[in-house]
Amino acid sequence: MTDTPDGTFQKLRELAQNLWWSWQPDIRAIFREIDPATWSVTYHNPVALLQRVDPEEVARRVQDLEMQTRINQAHRRLQTYTQGGDSWGITHGGPILARPVAYFSAEFGLHQSLPIYSGGLGVLAGDHLKSMSDLGIPVVGVGLLYHQGYVHQLIDENGWQQDLYEPIAAADLPVEPVLAADGGQARFSVELPGRDVFLRLWRVRVGRSDLLLLDARDDANAPEDQELTARLYGGDQETRIQQEILLGVGGHRALGVVGIKPSVLHLNEGHSAFALLERAREIVQRQGFEPAEALREVAAMSVFTTHTPVEAGHDRFRTDLASRHLEPLARGIGLPIEEVLALGSERPEDPNAPFCPTVLALKLSRRANGVAALHGRVSRKMWQHLYPGRTEEEVPIGHITNGVHVRTWLAADMHGLLIQHLGPRWL
Structure with missing residues (x-):
């Protein structure tokens, strides 16, 4: 043109x-x-x-x-x-101006034209990035670029609901490749059982904020591995744990690729909990910490938001499945796999108890919160058994009531009316 x-x-x-x-x-x-x-x-x-x-x-x-x-x-x-030099963050940001918050989420609901979300979890994540942008608070989102997005639901001629997945071309999306020193697209690998999976790195610009997205459609990957980032919440338990490893482990490595050293790891639900283990591995390997010291260091810089108010909504992986997939991380941290599995177990004394990423996130984060006052109470009751000797009120899960990014949800006519009467800085 x-x-x-x-x-x-x-x-x-x-x-x-x-x-x-x-x-x-x-x-x-x-x-x-x-x-x-x-x-x-x-x-x-x-x-x-x-x-x-x-x-x-x-x-x-x-x-x-x-x-x-x-x-x-x-x-x-x-x-x-x-x-923008004139923002709340410039005045009040303190140390995070140099080392931003890394915000991990399996979905980001930024706009319908970027269909990598399914509901409230993603909408909250998207509104987080927009609000941080307006405030000038340095944050980088970390997620997956699903090349078939989330399911479209249709009603066929017989009145039955049908699920449809449509391929999404990167050229039609507001994404740009992150470039490596040689001018090609940045890529790196994550170890899964029996092979390495290569991930390509993309950037979405959200005002002042950046969102890094990982994509397994690399020619070096087997066709089945390229499908690991095809669909949000698709596949069986093995696909699910592999997606979560790509998100958590791969997401943390992506930060290193672009030169970001975050001051805080914020996990939006348990899907990205493996980022905490990758951070511990990095601390042990690069700084020479003992495993226990590294885990304490991780907990000191991590916060966790839980959304799910019912037991069945939290992932639980069989011990053998979790063991096979987490062995490289355990080896890198310098812990027996049994100790790593215990970090995600509700019953550490039972070697066959399933591995729950939510439990891992609760144990390795200094702060945890639900998304409403009632949800905070429900979460404290749900997870009280993880904190022996504490009453339900003493369980360290607080709450921060979900908000919205007002400008996203405000009708255009109302937006114009408020500017007309209150000026462009009304919010």
């Missing part, structure tokens, strides 16, 4: 590649007006829209002086925002 003298097309691409547009009604309106029909069928995805609409048609739509002015103003606002 040949650009205009003032770089209008490049500005559109830069606006499309940063999900800041998703909470800016005026920028969404720009993309919608380029081609309303394509905007609708692409699920309001500006990257896909620019891929599909004929360049000459885009040029015709944006040649209007008013439209060019709107694009230029939006682009300047994005630049000012991302460079």
Whole structure:
């Protein structure tokens, strides 16, 4: 696409590649007006829209002086925002300005055009990244890039529900490859039983925040391993534990690839609990700590948010399955596999008790919280048996009531009304 003298097309691409547009009604309106029909069928995805609409048609739509002015103003606002020296975080961020929070989650609900979420867990994670961006608090999200996303539910001609998974092309998503020193896409490996699985690394820009996504569709992987990042919450127990190892272990290694040394590991539910073991392995290998010291160090920098209020909603893996998959981590930490399994066991005295990542996260985090006052009480009751001698009220699980990123959920008309009467900094 040949650009205009003032770089209008490049500005559109830069606006499309940063999900800041998703909470800016005026920028969404720009993309919608380029081609309303394509905007609708692409699920309001500006990257896909620019891929599909004929360049000459885009040029015709944006040649209007008013439209060019709107694009230029939006682009300047994005630049000012991302460079932002005027934020709460700059004033109050303290040590995390140099070493950000790493926020791990199996799903991130940022916008429907990036379908790597299924519900409230992901929406909370997405709103976290947006809110931290607005506040100027340094945070980097860590997740998986599912190339078939989450299930689409359809009703067939006989009235039966059908599940449909649709392939998602990276070129249609607001993701960009993280580049290695040689100019190729950054990649690294994670050990699974009998082989190494290679992961490619992607970045999503969410205002000032970054989200790192891992993808197993690497040519060096066997076809079945490439499918490990195909679907959110898909597959059997073996697929599930392997996905969680890629998320936790691979996610922590991804931080090292991009040169981030986090001050805090925040786990959004137990799916990413293996990041704690990888962090312990790294401390032992690089800093020479004893295993017990390394585990204490991990706990001191880790916090855990639990969402699930029912026992059945927490993963529990058979001892033999967990043992095979966690042996490399145990070896790297310098602990017998039995001791590592005990960290995730509700009954450490029973060698056959299943391994629960939620239990691992509770034992290796200095703070844990539910997502509402009632949920905090339910969680303390559910996990009281992990803390012998403590009353239910003394169980160290607090609560932080879920909030939302207001600008994401505010109707465009109301957004305009509030700006009109209260000014652009009303929130």
